[in-house]
Amino acid sequence: MERISHWIGGKSVAGESGRTGPVFNPATGEQTHEVDFATAQELDAAVAAAREAFPPWRATSLSKRADILFRLRELLDQRKPELARIVSSQHGKVVSDAMGEVQRGVENIEFATSIPNLLKGGFSEQVSTGVDVFSIRQPLGVVAGITPFNFPAMVPMWMFANAIACGNTFILKPSEKDPGASLFLGELLQDAGVPDGVFNVVQGDKVAVDAILEHPDIKAISFVGSTPIARYINTTGTANGKRVQALGGAKNHMIVLPDADLDMAADAAVSAGFGSAGERCMAVSVVVAVGSIGDALVDKIGERLPKVVVGGGDEPEAEMGPLVTREHRDKVAGYLDSSKAQGATVVRDGREDDVYQREGFFLGVSLIDNVTVAMDAYKDEIFGPVLSVVRVDTYDDAVRLVSENPYGNGVALFTRDGGAARRFQFDVEAGMVGINVPIPVPVAYYSFGGWKASLFGDNHMYGPEGITFYTRGKVVTERWPDPSTSTVDLGFPRTR
Secondary structure: OEEEOEEEOOEEEOOOOOOEEEEEEOOOOEEEEEEEOOOHHHHHHHHHHHHHHHHHHHHOOHHHHHHHHHHHHHHHHHOHHHHHHHHHHHHOOOHHHHHHHHHHHHHHHHHHOOHHHHOOOOEEEEEEOOEEEEEEEEEOOEEEEEOOOOOOOHHHHHHHHHHHHOOOEEEEEOOOOOOHHHHHHHHHHHHHOOOOOOEEEOOOOHHHHHHHHHOOOEEEEEEEOOHHHHHHHHHHHHHOOOEEEEEOOOOEEEEEOOOOOHHHHHHHHHHHHHHHHHOOOOOEEEEEEEHHHHHHHHHHHHHHHHHOOEOOOOOOOOOEOOOOOHHHHHHHHHHHHHHHHOOOEEEEOHHHOHHHHOOOOOOOOEEEEOOOOOOHHHHOOOOOOEEEEEEEOOHHHHHHHHHHOOEEOEEEEEOOOHHHHHHHHHHOOOOEEEEOOOOOOOOOOOOEOOEEOOEEOOOOEOHHHHHHHOEEEEEEEEOOOOOOOOOOOOOOOOOO
């Protein structure tokens, strides 16, 4: 069986631990690869390669770094279908969805190409007689990213684009469920001109994660995953003196006010609830129907569900694929039983669809009505194609529901009332807010991240806060004697 190995010092390196994990095609249920699991010693080798590459990479001009990132962007654009097929075959999402994932990752590369401008500092002249002061930002050194299964291409690009643009060297520990994209990215980075050792991949499980958290030469860690693991990453990483940004779980609400366009809201709920089989930290998992619109809204959502085509990633007509593993599919399906037992109304049970009988890890789209905050389907992050409807009487009830929830990742409001929208974005306690936009993922030149139990650490992911996270500030106070000597050089000024 084909093995997926590490990428260290610019080349594929076979694992030596003797431990491996299975990689499946979720559409067929078949194991397609084995992935090596690293030891702490193998992580040491990756850190050594990154540490050796850091001084010359840090000294590389900003223009040269930007030039390499431009080449990477072009290579990704040319080979996007190949990367999307790898993502689809190991994660399960349909190819069109995987193409969208890759494109959103590419936007982060595009942002990072602006690094000459992003690292501009401040300058104050003559703060004292003959004295000037200026500020600069410098890279940290070796940094690491630990990424989730649901976006095996995009989330790494959230991290390494800014990290290497700022002059750091990077170690990626991808999910062991769909690690193939990580090696493809390593090869593209090398083809773009990234020096050996600047980007490394260490495959593995908790052994590799703990080695990253404890390694003294790793200065910062970025993480995206569940809240319990995010909390562990933050606590352990900071205890070991590291800078940490750890994005956790979510329970994203979509509030629909009585004046909203219900057809538009139903379209949005289905799109945001079931895209990527609900395996998104920004997926809408709870629709909050305000006032008397509950029955009409549930009916309109229900009318759309039979039209969602579920199938394998390589099936051209498929809109939603399987879940990533059989165990996760079965866990998600269990919420349909617990919801019914706890008093909710199961409007549509995805296990009744023909696709549930296929060999892969499929579950049809499911809808639960009359959900309350005491039910497991509301309290837990389901992370699958199960949409819950909670009914409340007023706008204030809806906002209170969101603000009292322990998560604070994303939220959306559907309304025609500009005043209500303005009040909502002021009132609501969540890090990312959509107004008639169901999945308010920020563009690459803003930053991504939630509040409360959805974020541990001070900096959000990518964008301007990503530059801050991967650099540290330095202030220089200087005074120079006058005059200075100079020479004549008629050549055109060079930056590289």
